[in-house]
Every structure is written in C-alpha cells, then in structure tokens.
Amino acid sequence: MYSDHKRIRRASLLGQVLTTAGVVDVEVVSETYTSSDRDAEEMGRMLLHGGFLADADLRAALEAVKEVESGNLTPDQAAYALKFAYDNCLPFAAALESTIMQAISVVNPNLLGELFLAANLVSEFQLAVAMDQARDCGLTLGRVLLLTQIITVPILEAAVELLRAVRDQQLLLHSAANALRLVAFEKLTLPEALRSVGMENQEEETRPKLGALLTGAGLIADFDAINAAEVGLENCKPIGQVFHESGLVTALVLRAALKLQQMIESALVTIQQAFELLRQVHNLQLPLEDLMKELGQLKSKMLSLLMQSGAVSQEEVSKAAGFFTGEATDVLTALVESQTITPQLMRDTARCVSLLESGKLKWELATMAILHCRRTGAELQDALTRVQSESAQRLHLLGLSPAMVG
Numbered sequence: 567m568y569s570d571h572k573r574i575r576r577a578s579l580l581g582q583v584l585t586t587a588g589v590v591d592v593e594v595v596s597e598t599y600t601s602s603d604r605d606a607e608e609m610g611r612m613l614l615h616g617g618f619l620a621d622a623d624l625r626a627a628l629e630a631v632k633e634v635e636s637g638n639l640t641p642d643q644a645a646y647a648l649k650f651a652y653d654n655c656l657p658f659a660a661a662l663e664s665t666i667m668q669a670i671s672v673v674n675p676n677l678l679g680e681l682f683l684a685a686n687l688v689s690e691f692q693l694a695v696a697m698d699q700a701r702d703c704g705l706t707l708g709r710v711l712l713l714t715q716i717i718t719v720p721i722l723e724a725a726v727e728l729l730r731a732v733r734d735q736q737l738l739l740h741s742a743a744n745a746l747r748l749v750a751f752e753k754l755t756l757p758e759a760l761r762s763v764g765m766e767n768q769e770e771e772t773r774p775k776l777g778a779l780l781t782g783a784g785l786i787a788d789f790d791a792i793n794a795a796e797v798g799l800e801n802c803k804p805i806g807q808v809f810h811e812s813g814l815v816t817a818l819v820l821r822a823a824l825k826l827q828q829m830i831e832s833a834l835v836t837i838q839q840a841f842e843l844l845r846q847v848h849n850l851q852l853p854l855e856d857l858m859k860e861l862g863q864l865k866s867k868m869l870s871l872l873m874q875s876g877a878v879s880q881e882e883v884s885k886a887a888g889f890f891t892g893e894a895t896d897v898l899t900a901l902v903e904s905q906t907i908t909p910q911l912m913r914d915t916a917r918c919v920s921l922l923e924s925g926k927l928k929w930e931l932a933t934m935a936i937l938h939c940r941r942t943g944a945e946l947q948d949a950l951t952r953v954q955s956e957s958a959q960r961l962h963l964l965g966l967s968p969a970m971v972g
Contacts, residue, residue, distance in 0.1 A: 576606040579631045579641060586645035586691055589627070589652050590618050606631065626651045626658035633662075642691030649695075677732070677739075678707055678796060681725055682717065684743035687750055692716055708796045712789075719792065724749045724756050726795045733799065737765055773831040774840075776805055779823050782837065783844035786814050815848075822847040822854035832899055833909035834865075836916060865898050868915045871922075872907070875933035877915075877940035882906050907940065914939050914946035931957065 581595040590613060598616075602608035610628065613619040619627070630644040639647065651661035679697060682688045688696070688711065696710045703710070708725070711717045717725075725746055731737040737745075741763045748759040774782075777791030786809070794808040801808075806824060809815045815823070826840040835843070846857050872878040878901065886900040901907045918936055921927035927950075934953040938944060944952070 573606070574604045576631060576635070577602065577604040577609055579634055580606045580609055580627060582641050583630045583634070583645045583648050584613075584619075584627055586642065586689075587649040587652065589623060589648065594618055622657070623652060626661075629658040640690055642689045642694070645691050646694050677729060677799070678725060681729060681732075681739065681743055681746060682711070684739065685746040685750065687721065687746065688716055706793055706796045706800070709793055719789070721746070721750055722792055722796075724759075726792060726799065727756060729799050730795075731760075731765070737763075741765070773827050774837060776809070776823055776827065779827060779837075779840060779844065780809070780815060780819075783841040783848070785819065785844060785848055790814055816851075818851060818853065819844065819848050825854055833902060833912035834899060836913060839916075864916065864919060867919045867922075868912075869897060871915055871918060871932060871936060872901075875936040875940075877911070877936045878907065908943075910943075910945065911936075911939055914949075917946055 577599060581599050584590045585592045585595050594613070594616075595609075598609045598612045602612055606628070610619070610624045614621065614624055626648055630639070630648045633639040633647075634641050634644045647658065647661050650656070651658050654661070679688070679693050683690065683693055696707055696714065696716070699705070699714075700707045700710045705713075708717075708722045712719065712722060728737065728742040728746055732739055732742050737760075745756070745759040745763045745765075748754045748762055749756055752759075754762065777786075777795060780786045781788050781791050790812075794805055794812065794814065797803070797812075798805040798808045803811075806820050810817060810820050822844055826835065826843060829835045830837055830840055843854065843857055846852070847854055850857075869878075869883075873880065873883065882901070883897060886897060886904045886906055898912065902909055902912055915936055918927065918932045922929065922932055931950065931953055934957070935946060935949040938949040938953055939946060942949075
C-alpha cells in the first residue's frame, strides 16, 4: 500500500510521461488526475474506459513510471521510451532494449545539445527527439530546434558564440551555460552575460566575421551563416570551408571575402565598401584584384589629401615606405602599421574623399578637418563641425558670408 505521498507522486509521474510522450492530451490527463483523487491505477482505468489508451499502452505507461521510481530512467527518458513503444507498437521492455533507446537512455548529445541542456533551454526528452530528427533528416541540431520552435535565432546565435569561446578555452562549458541562461531568461546581451560570469570584455574586433561579411553583402541568408557556424564547430572545420562545401559561395567569392576581412581590419576599406566589392565579385565573377584597381585610385586620392592637409609629411611617408612588411602592400597600409596614422584617421580620410567626390564637401574644409583629426584624435564629424564653425567666424570677421566666397 502506497503512502499518500508515494501514491500522489506515482499519479503525477504517470501524467507527466503520458503528456510528455504526446500519447494523451494535457487537458485529459489533468481532468483524470483530479477525478481519480490522484491515484495512478484509477487514472489508468479512467483513461482506458474513456478510449484514450489501449490496454497495452497503459501497461507500457505504468512500466515507464516504475522505471522512473526505481531510478533507472529520468521522466524525460521514460517518456521518450514510451513514445518509441507507442509509435512502433512495441512492449515497453522491447523499446528499452532497442539500439536507439540504448543510445538515448544515456543522452549523449553533441556539444551544442549539451550546452542547451545545461542551460535548461531543452529537456532531455526534447533533446533526444531533436537529435533523432536531425539524424533522420540530415539537418543540424540547431536547425531542428529552430524549426520546432524550441529555441529562437538569437539564442542559437548566442550559443554558437559561446561554444567558440569554449573551443578556444576562453570559457568553461558550465560558465557558457550560465551565460546562455542569462541571455535567454534575463534578456541580457551576450557581452553583459559574459561579464556576469566573470569573462571580461574582449577587445572590440575590427575584423568582421566571415558570415557577417557574406550576409551583409546579401550573398547568404543569416540562417545559413548560423547553420554553417554550427556545422563548423561540430566537425572542427573552418567556417569558410563549410560555406564552400555546402555550395553557399564559390571559391572566388570565398577568397575575396577572406582578403576583405584583412583589409577591413587594416582600415584599407570600410565595411560598406567591402560589401559592395563582394557583390561585384559575385555578380561579375571577377577576381577581387581586378576590382581593386579602382580602389587604388581611391588610395591615391586619400594619400594626396593626407599630405596636402599637412596631416602627413613627406618625411613620414618616406619612413613608412621603409616599413613595408607582411600585409603592408602600399604606403597607406604602411602608415597605419608604423603607427604614423591611426586606422580611424584612415577611415575618416576615405570618408572625406567620398564627400569630396559627391560634392558635399569643399577641399579647403576637407584638408582642415583631416589635419584637425590628426592633431586632436577627434572623429571626422566633430572635426567638420569645428572647422566649419571656425571658418564661419573668420568670414564673419571679414564681413563676408559663405555664399559670397562659395
């Protein structure tokens, strides 16, 4: 005779495995749980007489409950075994002995699944079913969890980033799970969550991720970038190799993207310029080097602006020319590598040239602004505001207006 506590516990377990396995609707189980005065045997009889369960299914469910009570299975594992028995018309014992159930009973998920499980974002049952579906359909675990709406795209993105940190030995899996919980349940950003688990902010990356570069150029979908990142982590492959092998990008585009990553980091091109160059490589099927000839003209104009503004002297250019090493394949790169100018000044100079070419900025103001940026470290917009104000004051003192000298 069960004590009241054991009796109620058993009825609760019966309801849990039946609903988790999807064998009986939650509303039906809830009603019979109450009507049976929380007695498992009475619940079973009511479900049997109501036509919600066949006799064999009831026996299987009660056996599942016994396995949980004995500590051999967790409720989720028991529910999965019950579902397997139900779907395949097998006795519960036969379901447990099957190859699939032997693998699932110990739940040996891949690292992504382990992270979601540790973060309490999936149950053992959900993970086991999702892994089963992933194997059957040839999909990644992340994609299955997205398609079944168990997780969202932002959660998967955060999980992939955290797994990169785990792979690179910057974070333990336990800490990664804690961070993911904060992102999912406390709605923290990933950097905030990482700070909360004791991982200091890494230096802001100036090199964009390959997936972000390709999605920004409109060459692949965000979803494909996340999926490729997951595949790369699972199979220890560079993400670029995954993009190419899956047919998402050609070798020509991949080479261009990898080169543009380096160029953005060195401030030779802006992110928007890189997007446009990638689109042209893709659309015209031309090597990046051919398209860069036009960029060479831009660099020439940038160097001219730097020198004529006085931001860079001829002597500094000569010294930088002797600094050519590694990635320094032109004078502007050498100026940055020798720390004569900053990457920010390089970007501001490129922006100035763009404004000059579009007719939105006059040469005099451009040279004054770039010189101000070099001397003070100010950003271009602040420098332009400053020099425009000073220019207006000088004209006012001379009794002139901008229109009279424009």
